[in-house]
Amino acid sequence: MIYPLLRPLIFRLDAERAHLLSLSALEMAPKRKAPAFDPKLAIEVAGLRFPSPVGLAAGYDKDARVPDAMLGLGFGFVEVGTLTPRPQAGNPQPRLFRLVEDRAVINRMGFNNGGQDAAFARLAGRRRQGIVGVNVGANKDAEDRIADYATGVRMMAPVADYLTINISSPNTPGLRALQEAAALDELLAGVMEARGEAGPPNGSHVPPIFLKVAPDLDASDISAIARVVIDRKVDALIISNTTISRPPLSSKFADEQGGLSGEPLRPLALAKLREFRHATGGQVPLIAAGGIGSAPDAYARIRAGASLVQLYSALVYEGPGLAKRIARGLLPFMERDGFKTLAEAVG
Template sequence: MSLYPLLRPFIFRLDGERAHLLSLDVLEKAPRKTPPSYAPALGTRVAGLDFPTPVGLAAGYDKDARVPDALLGLGFGFVEVGTLTPRPQAGNPKPRLFRLVEDRAVINRMGFNNGGQEDAFARLAKRERRGIVGVNVGANKDSADRTADYARGVRAMAPVADYLTINISSPNTPGLRALQEAAALDALLAAAYEARGEQGPPIFLKVAPDLDPADIDAIAKVVVDRKIDALIVANTTVSRPPLSSRHAGESGGLSGEPLRPLALQRLKDFRKATGGQVPLIAAGGIASAEDAYARIRAGASLVQLYSALVYEGPGLAARIARGLVPLLRRDGFASVAEAVGA
């Protein structure tokens, strides 16, 4: 039985950001766990990488790559650290992280707060390369050339990353989402692949859910033409569906349960727009095995969690992974790959 439901009332007495940092401290000090074993049906191959389960941790939790191995030990099939910028930055003023408990949601306007790529590189270089750890890279808020920042991040972090994610989808760095425009995106991806070189890790792209049909078609064309290794759909939304919490009016990106319908629709949109030529990774509003399975059947090869952990606790990834097995079996699928887009 999970202790988290008993601990959650005490954790929720803390400010959201303080609770987040406390959880990282606990994981740093806790004894290392061996990652659990899973049914072979959960194993899947994406971008040349073998994932033990399709259930991963999204960027934003372990920004500075402090505890990737501890997180793998909790049962995540892969962990994405970051977002990391070339230079350290403090992010936006506090408070900047809000729990919307009645809505099972989170609003954040963190602003890529992190200790910079150099410190994270040193931590990742020391770890034994077991388990899949991706590195999410971004641009500094005050950068005069954001494309150059992404190229620098790819070049710097490639030696310690199993994959790299180009994050142009955060709503909390002014002007960042403009890089999703077709010409800017094409130039950015060209620079990223040149910086990575011929033998570097796969490159993924993370996009926002706040896109109109023309944006989706334009992005899809660029990622197909550039042969991007995978597309993560999607980040937080600046839209506001009906919400009950007193924090509903806070600015920033909304994640959690209210994001689920929009994120699922964007996944379907990108599956159609790319014609299944690009592996898709689903994020946004995934809190159960049924949620994850719906994304897989809608075209996702992998899924990522984050906000649901606030409400469900650290055992969620393992519960979702194990819960996928009977769903696959029920529908006659021998593997996750068979169910993708079904």
């Protein structure tokens, strides 16, 4: 209720400064328990039971500073990162832009983060509750990027409910080349080996491996990725990251370099979700991200094949209560269509 009143003040600040202030505010705020969700919204993916399908995408909490605070705001799960083995500053500022007229964001952050050691300490020190995934990437100057991903998997496995391999950011030069079939197969082989070496932290939990891909893929790319993902037994696919394409935009920041997210990404991300659903034949759970800002948006992704959805850019315009509103808003659609559980609606 209060966010529409605060938003004009927040928007007077530089976008990255506002982002950092929001993290600091959450760190100082009183801790709140995660809300109870309607049992109809619960769904199992990769052996994990998600109380709500509405999650926080990687990129907001890069350093695992506030995962529990975000769970308390009504997210069914939270993904932190992207985390690299060594700290890195990312790209020069300014590197984050609000496209207010388009309800969009462009970023060229460049995997800025404090490194995996610091994030590991934070996650190891929290009381394990709720689902918190860890998104890992490679340092910009890595001589062997596959080794960086393997390091991330070994390092973060003990504190992650799931691990996401992020090869889809457009802001690290050459990173998206890992989506090519042969390179992806080699990467996933190394990742799966590293997970086996890490071993279950408590003798029972081995974190599933998710893969995050770009929306800027053609049909042959999607078909090749689907084959590798199935062969390597990846536990889920996240579709998608930001786009380097530029649909018609109205903001003065439309020509800024970087990845575009928010409302203009919605049709492309939905189309790629449908293509991956077809290419995988329903053999791999799908997680939808990109342009989701309402319950109708989320429900459309679920009907198109997504078991889970993730938000980020829409929070800039709708405020921190959005996840809870979307989760509640899914129930009337499920009732209308005669679905007693969320799993029945998927696809």
